[in-house]
Amino acid sequence: MSTSLLIQKGRIVDPSQNIDEVLDLLIENGKIQKIAKNISAGEVEIFDARGKIVAPGFIDLHVHFREPGFEHKETILTGMRSAAMGGFTAVCCMPNTEPAMDEPGTVGFVLLKAKEGNLIRVYPIGAATRGREGKVMTEIGHLKKAGVIAISDDGEPIYDAYMMRRVMEYAHMFGLKVIDHCEDKNLSQQGVMNEGYMSTLLGLTGIPSVAEEVMVMRDILMSQYTQIPVHLAHLSTRGSVDLVRWAKAKGLPVTAETAPHYFSLSDEEMTSYRTEFKMNPPLRTREDVKAIQEGLKDGTLDAIATDHAPHQEVEKEVEFDMAPFGIIGLETSVGLGLNHLVHPGILTLSKWIDKMSCRPAQILNLPGGNLRVGENGDVTILDLGKEWSVGEIPFESKSKNSPFREIKLKGKAVGTIVGGRVVMRDGEVISKIKDQKSK
Amino acid sequence: MKWNRKHLLGLEDLSQEEIEYILKTAESFKDISIRPIKKVPALRGKTIATVFFEPSTRTRTSFELAAKRLSADTLSITAIASSVVKGESLKDTVRNLEALKVDCMIVRHECSGVPHLISRYLEASVVNAGDGSHEHPTQALVDLFTILEKKKTLEGLKVVIVGDILHSRVARSNIFGMTKLRMNVQVVGPRTLIPKEIERLGVSVSHRLDDVIPEADVLMFLRIQSERQKKNLFPSLREYSENYGMSIQRLKNTKPDCLIMHPGPINRGIELASEVADGPQSVILDQVTNGLAVRMAVLFLVAGGGE
Numbered sequence: 001m002s003t004s005l006l007i008q009k010g011r012i013v014d015p016s017q018n019i020d021e022v023l024d025l026l027i028e029n030g031k032i033q034k035i036a037k038n039i040s041a042g043e044v045e046i047f048d049a050r051g052k053i054v055a056p057g058f059i060d061l062h063v064h065f066r067e068p069g070f071e072h073k074e075t076i077l078t079g080m081r082s083a084a085m086g087g088f089t090a091v092c093c094m095p096n097t098e099p100a101m102d103e104p105g106t107v108g109f110v111l112l113k114a115k116e117g118n119l120i121r122v123y124p125i126g127a128a129t130r131g132r133e134g135k136v137m138t139e140i141g142h143l144k145k146a147g148v149i150a151i152s153d154d155g156e157p158i159y160d161a162y163m164m165r166r167v168m169e170y171a172h173m174f175g176l177k178v179i180d181h182c183e184d185k186n187l188s189q190q191g192v193m194n195e196g197y198m199s200t201l202l203g204l205t206g207i208p209s210v211a212e213e214v215m216v217m218r219d220i221l222m223s224q225y226t227q228i229p230v231h232l233a234h235l236s237t238r239g240s241v242d243l244v245r246w247a248k249a250k251g252l253p254v255t256a257e258t259a260p261h262y263f264s265l266s267d268e269e270m271t272s273y274r275t276e277f278k279m280n281p282p283l284r285t286r287e288d289v290k291a292i293q294e295g296l297k298d299g300t301l302d303a304i305a306t307d308h309a310p311h312q313e314v315e316k317e318v319e320f321d322m323a324p325f326g327i328i329g330l331e332t333s334v335g336l337g338l339n340h341l342v343h344p345g346i347l348t349l350s351k352w353i354d355k356m357s358c359r360p361a362q363i364l365n366l367p368g369g370n371l372r373v374g375e376n377g378d379v380t381i382l383d384l385g386k387e388w389s390v391g392e393i394p395f396e397s398k399s400k401n402s403p404f405r406e407i408k409l410k411g412k413a414v415g416t417i418v419g420g421r422v423v424m425r426d427g428e429v430i431s432k433i434k435d436q437k438s439k
Numbered sequence: 440m441k442w443n444r445k446h447l448l449g450l451e452d453l454s455q456e457e458i459e460y461i462l463k464t465a466e467s468f469k470d471i472s473i474r475p476i477k478k479v480p481a482l483r484g485k486t487i488a489t490v491f492f493e494p495s496t497r498t499r500t501s502f503e504l505a506a507k508r509l510s511a512d513t514l515s516i517t518a519i520a521s522s523v524v525k526g527e528s529l530k531d532t533v534r535n536l537e538a539l540k541v542d543c544m545i546v547r548h549e550c551s552g553v554p555h556l557i558s559r560y561l562e563a564s565v566v567n568a569g570d571g572s573h574e575h576p577t578q579a580l581v582d583l584f585t586i587l588e589k590k591k592t593l594e595g596l597k598v599v600i601v602g603d604i605l606h607s608r609v610a611r612s613n614i615f616g617m618t619k620l621r622m623n624v625q626v627v628g629p630r631t632l633i634p635k636e637i638e639r640l641g642v643s644v645s646h647r648l649d650d651v652i653p654e655a656d657v658l659m660f661l662r663i664q665s666e667r668q669k670k671n672l673f674p675s676l677r678e679y680s681e682n683y684g685m686s687i688q689r690l691k692n693t694k695p696d697c698l699i700m701h702p703g704p705i706n707r708g709i710e711l712a713s714e715v716a717d718g719p720q721s722v723i724l725d726q727v728t729n730g731l732a733v734r735m736a737v738l739f740l741v742a743g744g745g746e
Contacts, residue, residue, distance in 0.1 A: 204573075
């Protein structure tokens with residue numbers, strides 16, 4: 001079998017090198033060998049990319065693959081298949097598994113499963129505190145040796161400010177960044193959606209935007225005091241965007257991500273108590289959606305992560321108050337980004353790719369995020385004009401909890417290439433391991 | 440008009456015409472309860488279940504009696520007696536009930552939106568008997584019916600709803616219904632019990648009961664739940680009562696024909712002084728009586744009695 005892949009005549013868009021041109025790209029032995037016009041190679045596998053976009057492989061900073069502990073929702077393998085289908089060549093797995101990824105054995109298990117699955121790159125994120133309970137710091141040094149690429153208690157904030165400070169300082173010694181889920185749980189109480197007109201109308205308990213914003217501000221101040229970088233997960237409010245903008249203007253080492261649902265949906269869509277719309281942070285107002293788009297446009301928000309959070313249908317077919325938070329996102333992220341950011345002209349194609357690939361790699365110091373010669377041959381191929389109905393294509397994820405199942409999108413990932421190997425082509429995941437999906 | 444709704448999930452969905460139609464239908468049912476034989480065959484052969492996941496006496500009794508007076512077969516399910524305590528999902532519980540060929544389910548649940556959720560899974564009609572902090576449509580219809588009965592008109596009346604608006608399904612349903620019928624609605628309560636952006640529902644907000652009492656045509660008091668106090672939404676029942684309770688003193692400042700309403704059960708001495716609750720302006724027991732006629736009308740319409 002050939003170890004070389006020639007991606008022919010695609011429009012290569014690599015923001016890291018300011019490339020936007022129709023070129024060929026040659027990958028040999030897993031690494032990018034050459035980018036040029038009309039590359040002639042010997043016996044190589046050809047990927048015809050005419051009319052397509054060739055981008056550095058997309059990296060998702062924030063997914064939940066649920067294994068170990070919740071394999072009925074997702075496994076590492078089904079999560080990887082879902083990522084490959086969505087055009088992601090690498091993902092960062094949050095530690096809210098059972099047991100939590102708070103010791104090297106669990107990290108090793110995840111990496112082993114990822115290696116067995118052999119599709120895309122999986123980077124585990126270690127828990128900041130044991131059991132993610134916010135009480136005792138994990139052995140971050142050991143976790144680093146085991147392979148974690150960042151630290152977080154995601155799903156939970158690092159609630160205690162003293163603990164946050166110490167985790168930041170300690171993790172920084174090992175070159176690991178802390179990713180915080182910004183939520184003041186005293187303010188969010190038992191809230192299930194955004195607090196505002198819609199929660200008043202529906203009689204559901206609201207989570208005020210300030211519950212997110214006070215923690216964003218705390219983390220910014222902590223970063224200012226310690227001069228240590230911090231990364232803020234899944235921001236959803238105008239206030240958060242304003243605070244991060246302020247922090248960046250002061251030159252603080254703060255980075256932030258948002259998720260596709262926060263720039264494409266508002267709480268006004270939640271008229272029917274459908275639990276597919278229940279997530280944390282919750283869908284905010286139209287004004288917040290606009291602010292998130294503005295934050296992406298002016299660079300306040302660095303990256304787009306999916307916060308892919310699979311739950312089985314039976315878990316979501318319950319009372320709104322009882323349903324778990326979260327939606328899947330890996331297979332709709334590209335379409336939503338193109339439809340809500342690129343096609344309407346909010347972001348250029350290059351800027352959007354920057355937030356899907358280059359910036360995520362830079363934020364967590366990961367390989368990839370560019371198509372430079374000598375780098376890993378991780379590539380995402382996009383068809384900007386491909387129209388598709390989300391619900392008509394069965395998800396590769398084990399779960400279906402998406403509020404986007406009834407919509408049509410224009411634009412899709414049609415190729416995912418990891419280390420020069422095509423793992424998804426034209427909507428088909430290419431894997432030797434059979435799907436373990438339980439139907 | 441012709442009634443074509445299968446469910447009654449809330450007043451938010453209903454048009455002015457539909458609300459008026461229910462009230463008119465209720466009027467025709469009212470005298471059945473004062474006849475020697477308090478029964479009509481309108482729903483003979485139909486099975487109606489009250490499915491209550493939350494404790495209730497007056498609403499459940501009222502619905503059951505309404506169904507019986509329409510000659511329907513009734514069954515009553517409470518959460519404690521249901522399989523929910525064994526871990527069965529809500530969806531499975533109601534689908535099992537439907538498998539027993541129940542035609543209409545009257546549902547109360549502590550979570551908002553449950554009747555909406557259930558209605559997606561069932562062929563049977565669903566009537567919302569109170570969902571979380573969302574809606575209690577039949578209570579609001581009762582209130583509208585009672586006001587109409589006493590005042591002969593609804594349009595232009597000023598209604599003041601006092602108390603825990605944040606958690607009140609009665610308040611929401613009344614706001615939806617009353618604003619549709621062009622009544623002026625003001626909500627009054629401590630800031631901590633007024634939900635965000637409620638003005639967008641077409642009501643005005645005040646935190647001072649004494650300021651609004653003189654202009655009110657109807658003063659509707661809501662039950663205050665003492666557990667709210669533990670959440671620090673207000674400091675004590677004593678202070679609440681001082682600011683938002685209806686005392687004899689305050690009653691003197693009302694219009695002489697101002698109606699005093701309460702959906703019950705009353706915390707005497709907190710929301711209402713006993714003398715007010717039992718006084719001549721109080722229509723609280725009329726609300727209970729009218730509950731029967733209104734619920735008969737609702738069941739008659741949604742369960743196919745009008746076919």
